[in-house]
Each structure stands twice: as structure tokens, then as C-alpha cells.
Amino acid sequence: MLKVGLTGGIGSGKTEVARRLAERGAMVIDADQIAREVVEPGTEGLARVVAAFGEEMLTESGTLNRERLGSVVFADPERLATLNGIVHPLVGERVAALQAAAPDDAIVVYDVPLLAENGLSRMYDAVIVVDASDEVRLERLVRVRGMSEADAKARMAAQATREARLALADHVVPNEGSLADLEARVGEIWAALRRQAAERA
Ligand code: ATP
Numbered sequence: 345m346l347k348v349g350l351t352g353g354i355g356s357g358k359t360e361v362a363r364r365l366a367e368r369g370a371m372v373i374d375a376d377q378i379a380r381e382v383v384e385p386g387t388e389g390l391a392r393v394v395a396a397f398g399e400e401m402l403t404e405s406g407t408l409n410r411e412r413l414g415s416v417v418f419a420d421p422e423r424l425a426t427l428n429g430i431v432h433p434l435v436g437e438r439v440a441a442l443q444a445a446a447p448d449d450a451i452v453v454y455d456v457p458l459l460a461e462n463g464l465s466r467m468y469d470a471v472i473v474v475d476a477s478d479e480v481r482l483e484r485l486v487r488v489r490g491m492s493e494a495d496a497k498a499r500m501a502a503q504a505t506r507e508a509r510l511a512l513a514d515h516v517v518p519n520e521g522s523l524a525d526l527e528a529r530v531g532e533i534w535a536a537l538r539r540q541a542a543e544r545a
Pocket of ligand 1 (some may be wrong): 489
């Protein structure tokens, strides 16, 4: 199994790259998505969140009220640690199960937004960094995703710099052009990953 870390700043295009790698045969593991799945209605995770934070963390339809939970945990590091103590092990179990089910020749791509921030590059056989200027990412977040400019800027400022991320890259996907350019670059990187996986086999 070849383990590939995929990272990039908010709005850089990680999701677009991950989708194209999946189309080519990669097994994509998105920890943020799994973190949402482990607290879906009916899960042990949601029951534990409610036990720790109260029924008021549920919406009327019984799903997790993320906005309310977010305003509680981001104002209080201890409560954030409590939430992480519930969610992280469940995510870890799920990731381990997905990995165990992957065939030996699988190319597994981990979508890790905070790979640089958390110093995780050594966990992977290769690191892909999706790169775009702050201006381009801000424009995408505001225009395409409807985020406020202040919110988008604050999130970008809380993340690692482009330089810090690029320093970790084995493969860079520059993403300031068209999605067709992105597609072509992903094709090149996929070929390189296939070669790397074959050399190890
Ligand atoms: P986040 O960190 O918030 O998860 P991300 O890195 O996964 O973001 P995407 O969701 O892939 O970023 O891209 C952000 C938005 O910009 C999406 O709506 C996406 O479709 C759009 N986008 C990404 N790349 C391009 C491009 N080259 N041309 C046009 N739109 C793009």
C-alpha cells in the first residue's frame, strides 16, 4: 500500500484533486468526512457527544447542531479536548478498518488539511500539495462558497504559510488556472504514484 498525504490551504482545491485521484483508482480517506460520519444520528459517537454536551447540541430532527457545538468548543479548550477525545478515536478506528480492507497494491490518499500544521509529512510515502495564492483562494471562498471575506481571511491566517506547505511537497498541483489544467497535472502525478507503488512491490 502506498500512503499519500494530500494537503493545501483552505480553498486551494484539495477536494477537486481528491476526486480526480479517486476516479483514477485511488482509495481516498477524508478524515473530516469520517469525523462527520461518526456522529451521524444513531451512532455511538453522537450518543457520547450528547452525554458530554447535552441534548441542546441536537437539532429538532436529531442531527448534531454543529454550529452550537462549535461555539461551545472553540470558546473553551477543555471542552474542545473533550470533543476530540470522543471523535478522534472513532475516526482512528474507521481509518484503520478502511486501511485493513485495502488491497496490497492500493494507492491510499489521505486528505489532510492540516498536514503541515501538525507535522505529519513523515507518515506518508509521498505528499501532494495543492497550491494557489491567497488572492485566488480568497476569491474562491467568497465567490464560490459564499463565505464572508473576514471569515475567509481569518481561516487562511490561522493556517500554515504556502512556503511551509510547499517545503513538504513531493508533488505540487498549482491550481490558479482552469480545472482542465488541474486534471492534466493530476494525471501526471497519478502516473508518478503508480511508478512509485510498482517500484516498492
Ligand atoms: P477546503 O480546505 O475548504 O476543504 P479545498 O482545498 O478542498 O477547500 P475545493 O473545495 O476543492 O478546495 O475548492 C474550493 C472551491 O473552488 C470549490 O468550489 C471548487 O470547485 C473551486 N475550484 C477549485 N479549483 C478550481 C479551479 N481551478 N477553477 C475553478 N474553480 C475551482
